[in-house]
Amino acid sequence: MNKAIEVALFLHLLGVAVWIGGMIFAHFCLRPALEDLSPQLRLPLWESVFGRFFNWVGVSVLVILLTGGFLLMQFGGGHATWQLHAMAGIGIIMMLIFGHIRFAVFPRIRRAVQAQKWPDGARAVATVRRLVVVNLVLGIVTIGVAAMSRGF
Numbered sequence: 714m715n716k717a718i719e720v721a722l723f724l725h726l727l728g729v730a731v732w733i734g735g736m737i738f739a740h741f742c743l744r745p746a747l748e749d750l751s752p753q754l755r756l757p758l759w760e761s762v763f764g765r766f767f768n769w770v771g772v773s774v775l776v777i778l779l780t781g782g783f784l785l786m787q788f789g790g791g792h793a794t795w796q797l798h799a800m801a802g803i804g805i806i807m808m809l810i811f812g813h814i815r816f817a818v819f820p821r822i823r824r825a826v827q828a829q830k831w832p833d834g835a836r837a838v839a840t841v842r843r844l845v846v847v848n849l850v851l852g853i854v855t856i857g858v859a860a861m862s863r864g865f
């Protein structure tokens with residue numbers, strides 16, 4: 714394997730680790746730990762956590778897209794295996810879902826917290842939770858497809 718492919722694969726996997734690992738931590742560790750807090754405490758905390766995490770995901774998505782596109786070219790472009798096309802397709806759906814969370818749902822959480830409209834904020838956080846579950850399932854399926862991409 715040439716050096717550029719190794720570096721691209723390294724960055725690709727780092728981006729995947731940050732994105733999927735962050736979603737696992739938020740969904741399975743942070744969410745249950747905050748469940749019993751009052752909305753007045755819980756929602757500003759989520760806003761602050763999401764504000765930081767979504768910057769990390771934004772960078773990861775860019776890195777995954779650029780390195781994935783480069784790798785796809787190296788592995789045959791349009792003639793690459795179905796597993797790599799599936800990865801690209803599901804990956805792009807995951808990115809669109811993230812874009813919706815970041816640019817449509819997150820501003821609702823911001824506005825609700827600023828206006829102290831706790832029920833609105835709680836609804837928006839629940840929407841993020843559902844979409845994160847969808848992206849987690851898609852992400853794990855994608856890693857499964859990636860594991861099959863060598864065709865062993």
Ligand code: HEM
Nearest residue numbers: 729778781782784785788797800801804805852855856859
């Ligand atoms: C635009 C989206 C994406 C494109 C175009 C893309 C493309 C690629 C390509 C061409 C490879 C190299 C395969 C090889 O080394 O044989 C690769 C590796 C990999 N990708 Fe992606 N990918 C994308 C998104 C994702 C996402 C969202 C995930 C996980 C959630 C992911 C997980 C992986 C993994 C685990 C590998 C290592 C597989 C291996 O080297 O055998 N990719 N990707």
